[in-house]
Amino acid sequence: MTVRLPVLVSLLVLVGCAADRPAAPRPSTPQLTAAPPPAPAPAAPEGIRLPRTFRPAAQRVWLTVIPSAPGFSGRTEIDGTLDSATDVVWLNADALEVGAAAARVGTEEVRAEPVVRQDERMALRFPRALPAGPVTLRLEFRGTQFTQEDSGIFRQQSGGDWYAFTQFEQTDARRAFPCVDEPAAKIPWELSLRVPVDLTAVSNTPVATETPAGEGMKEVRFRQSRPLPSYLVAFGVGPFEVKEARAAGRKRVPVRIVAPRGRAHEAAWAARVTPEILEGLEDYFGIAYPYEKLDVLAIPFTVQFGAMENVGLVTFRETLVLTRPEQDRVERRRAYAKVAAHEFAHQWFGDLVTAAWWDDIWLNEAFATWMETKVIERWAPAWGIAAERVEQRNEAAEADALVSARVIRQPVHTYDDVKNAFDSITYQKGASVLRMFEQWVGAETFRRGIQRYLQVHADGNATARDFLAAISEASGRDVAPAFDAFLDHPGVPRVQASVRCGAGGATLELAQDRWLPAGSTGDGAGLWQIPVCTRWSTRGKEQSRCVMLDAPRVEVKLEERSCPDWVLPNAGYAGYYRLQLDPAWRARLARSGKLSDAERVGLLGDTDALVRGGVIPRSEGLQLAARHAGSREHHVLEAAIRLATVREDFLSGRLGPAYAAWVRKVFGPHARALGFRPKPAEDDEVQLVRPSLAGFVARRGEDPVLIAEARSLTEAWLSQPRSVAPEVRSAVLTTASQLGGRDLHQAFTQRLDRTADVDSRDWLLEGLASTRVPELLDDNVALATSGRLNPREISKLLVGGRWKEVAPPADSAIGRSRMLTGVDRTWDTLVTLMPRGGLSRFLALAGLSCSADERAESERVFGPRAKSILGGPRRFALALEKLDLCVTQRTREVPELEKFFPPPRPSRSATGG
Ligand SMILES: [Zn+2]
Missing domain, CATH: 2.60.40.1730 (tricorn interacting facor f3 domain)
Incomplete structure (x- = not known):
């Protein structure tokens, strides 16, 4: 042609x-006219506008x-x-x-x-x-x-x-x-x-x-x-194949899934659920889907985004939309539905009504994140999405504990600012704050405010002012001052709570400050207006009450005569604050057995933060995790595993085997009962729990039964892929590789070269990244820079999962060290292979580090380069702050671990006594 x-x-x-952008090629025969002597260039407008x-x-x-x-x-x-x-x-x-x-x-x-x-x-x-x-x-x-x-x-x-x-x-x-x-x-x-x-x-x-x-x-x-x-x-543009879904919504708009040639049959799930989700959103907003049609378009790979809410043509990374039927799994089906709900919600929030400038991008992203759980909760109640909302809150509060964290409505003056505006503060903190105020004004009132806001600004732009005015109007009270404190100030509040019982009944004492982990250089002062909703039980009778915590300290009368059995001063964990109950009431709450799954995820998440932040002893954290080791709900179990996870760096010498034995003892029975092999007629929850639980006990508990099973399943998968359930492939390959050697590594590499299937390539790359053999890690760097991998795969192999996830190779000191050296050595190649905005991923190697040596090395490797990475300066500052906090944590926590795992006493039976 x-x-x-x-x-x-x-x-x-x-x-x-821009300096780091590749230039467009000049045409081979540019017809440059003889230009007149150039006039002075017009003065540049300031900033980026x-x-x-x-x-x-x-x-x-x-x-x-x-x-x-x-x-x-x-x-x-x-x-x-x-x-x-x-x-x-x-x-x-x-x-x-x-x-x-x-x-x-x-x-x-x-x-x-x-x-x-x-x-x-x-x-x-x-x-x-x-x-x-x-x-x-x-x-x-x-x-x-x-x-x-x-x-x-x-x-x-x-x-x-x-x-x-x-x-x-x-x-x-x-x-x-x-x-x-x-x-x-x-x-x-x-x-x-x-x-x-x-x-x-x-x-x-x-x-x-x-x-x-x-x-x-x-x-x-x-x-x-x-x-x-x-x-x-x-x-x-391409040789697409189209799968028609049914027409959707009040206006019966055509819905289609657009796939690469020959692959429309992989879009069955997307075609089934897309119209349903769109209709769920219409229902909530009370406004018909605003555009003429909806196409879902699958892109083979993306690095800097997972999906994009383009009007009428929503693009997704292929793995979310398409899967061979024999490789499909619960987790992927749910992931599509959730991401689709997010992107389709944008058709109203962001597309129909658009933020006026990037500083209000939370109006798009916080809303879509919040709405995603809202619509899925109505559409698929069995998925336990309320717990996921609390996971988002946990994630946001984690990022917000850093002094270098942005604020939700951060001024945007540079391209670095624009790039950084799309972070967990905008998405998850924004969504969590919306959720808190939704609970405060009432769900129906909040919805009326949103509908009003969308109607008034349809096809136009809006700002935070406009939104808060609509909610205030609907609720009949001015929500702006309380809301603004969360939008314009950094940090997550900490609410310390205790109950005073006596002859006069029970009084809840609340105090607020800014949550900062031990070792933080920040200032703990801070005053928010925080809606605090408390749930408590007295002699088996449950009650609840919401108050506005608008002073440094507030007292709330709970009972006139008696003392509650337990109190939870963050009902549903819908409040965006870290809750620190005093120890006696923590113990009562942990024992109560009355928390919802979402509340358990909140309690486990706050405890995890307070343990790492030096407020709650590690031993208490491990004991609380152990209480939930048998949970059958995947959000709760995953939160328990996170709380039970002690960094490998902290476990030198005898602590390593002692910790592994503890993991086996506490999580082993549940994990071994599930194993890596599915049993007939299992429900979705078991399929979601299995890979994280069995993988954790195999890798961190060094459980011989599960390790043997992972090895044999890995061999089976290499010769007969269909023989291994798709949901455990990643966990199985990762386990086998972490404990395997060169032969397995080579088998993975050879298979990678032969397969084009995106899912299989992901599993293989995760397997390769999990090795702990230094030379094999160097081989990974060579593979990553060989030109045989796409940018997304390069980042996966060198850093592991996403920015916040701790996944191999970045979860071990040896992995980080080899990757950091490798990234340093091959930087010039990586710059040519990665998208300019994708280079910031490598900074995670610094953010997951935890020693003075690693800090020095990270500064050497990234210090001079961060400035040339889009969004780099702030992300590098965040990474170093995380590193420094981890060093503080390590110093404090290792002696605690020594105490929690005492050295075994000399055995009498061994000497026959
Ligand atoms: Zn979005």
């Missing part, structure tokens, strides 16, 4: 590439996209208004070559000179001032379809075919076409794609016309969209 790019008639200008002079009203884009070709070309027209007369108009553009540019004012065409900048902006300079009023800008350009990036327009191969995709959030629409690339610029878009005739093109809206364009090409024109910010524009 031949590719003909449009002939650019005038100056070709390479528009701003464009000047307000030009306000766009609608944009049309024509692109020629051939997925098998490295470049693309296009032209665009932007209708808008000039607020005042000017001879310079600013737009965003990055890694684009801009050719002819002009403005149409009335019937007159005024040629413009595009002026290069290095900061993702470009100026159109006109020979004379254009008058205030309507104007249409016209530009021709060409750019790169990236292969290592998963942003802008990028292309990937699947099954030997090339596909092109887009990812524009946060600020990468500007790499596809010049535009006003800011969330407040919400305008209708009209997209036309010129693509090879045998390919399918999808975008935000249905196809309007498809016409032959000659030379093996066709032109696919899509209908004009409702007003959208540029970051929500999206398309895909």
Whole structure:
């Protein structure tokens, strides 16, 4: 097939590439005109925003996209208004070559000179001032379809075919076409794609016309969209196969799953549940799904996002959407439903109503995170999603305990700020704070406020002010001051609680400050208005009450005459604060047996934080974990395992075997009863529990029975993959590899080279990453930089799971040390292999470290490089703070562990006495 790019008639200008961005290739024969002597460039606007002079009203884009070709070309027209007369108009553009540019004012065409900048902006300079009023800008350009990036327009191969995709959030629409690339610029878009005739093109809206364009090409024109910010524009081009789902919602919109060629049959689950989830959301919002259709598009791999809420064309990492039927598992099915609920919730929150600027991005992300659990709770009550909400709270509070943590509504002035705005503070803390205030004002009142907010701002932008006004109006009280304290101040509060019983009955004493773990350099002062809802029981009779904790100390009368059996001053753990009950009441609560699963997850999570933070002794933490070792609910059991997990670094000498014996004793009976092999007719919960529990007891408890089982299943999987249940493959391969040697490592590597199946590759990579043999870890670095892995796989092999997860190889000192050396040695290669925003993942190697030596090494490796990583400076600061806190914890905790695991006394029986 031949590719003909449009002939650019005038100056070709390479528009701003940030220093670490790959430049678009220059065309082989650029037709540079003899330029007049350059006039001085217009003064750059400050910060990263464009000047307000030009306000766009609608944009049309024509692109020629051939997925098998490295470049693309296009032209665009932007209708808008000039607020005042000017001879310079600013737009965003990055890694684009801009050719002819002009403005149409009335019937007159005024040629413009595009002026290069290095900061993702470009100026159109006109020979004379254009008058205030309507104007249409016209530009021709060409750019790169990236292969290592998963942003802008990028292309990937699947099954030997090339596909092109887009990812524009946060600020990468500007790499596809010049535009006003800011969330407040919400305008209708009209997209036309010129693509090879045998390919399918999808975008935000249905196809309007498809016409032959000659030379093996066709032109696919899509209908004009409702007003959208540029970051929500999206398309895909390739030999897709489509699975139709049923029409959904009040307007019966068509729903489809768009998969790579030949793989639509892997989308059965997605096709079944997508319409149901969409309808659940419609119900809650009381507003019909706002767009004309919904396509779910599977992307082979992504690094910097898992899914994206593009209007009408929601993209997902393939593993969430597609799975061979014989490899499907409960966990994956639930993951799709939850992520889908999140992305579809954005169609209202974020898409229909958009945050005005990136500092209010929590309005999108906190909402979608909160709504995801809300809609799943109604749709699949058996999934125990309330416990997951508390897991999110635990995760947020963990991040928020750091002094270098952001605030939810952090000012955004730089691209680093934009990147960092998408973190667990925005998502999980935001969601947890929403949940707390939902409980405070009442679920139905809160819902009315949300519906009002969406109706008033539909197709427009909004800010935190607008949202809080809507909730205040619905609830009849001003929620803003209490809410603001959580939005604009860093940190998670700690509520210390105790009960005073006497002749006058029972009084609950509450005190607040900022939760900071021992060793923190932060200031513990802090005053929030915290809604505290307390549940308690007196002689078997349960009661509850909510109060506003708005002073440093507050007393609440619980009972006139008697003393409660137990109190829980965080009912449902819906409150966003760490709860520290005094020891006697902690013991009563632990013994009560009256907590919901969600509350157990909260109690275990808070105890874990308070143990690591030096407030509760490790021994008490281990005992509480042991109480829950038999739990059959997977959230509770996983929380118990987290609390029972002592870092390997802390267990030198005899402590290692002593800890392993404890794990076997406490968790072993449950784990061995389940084993790694499924039994007939097990429910979902058992399938979810098995891999974490059996894996934990095998790896950390060194349980010989489970290890033997993992080894034999690994061999079975290598010769006959279907013989091993899909949900345990990761746990089994990881266990076998941690205790295995070179032969197994080689077997995994050879299998990896032969398999294209994404799931199998993930399992193999997790297995490879789990080795503890130094030379094999070095082999992993060589494999990661060999060019045989995609960027997501590279990060998995070198760092392990996600940023917050402690997974091999980063869970052991030897793993971290070898990977850090490897990353240092191969940095220049990694920069060429990873997306620019993906390099920050390697900083996790520092954040999971726990010694002065590791700190020095991390500073040597990352210190000079963090500045060149997008979002790097803040993430490196967070990583070092975590490292320092861990060093403090280690110093304190090792003697405690020595005490908890006393040396065995000389045995009398051994000497025959
Ligand atoms: Zn989101």
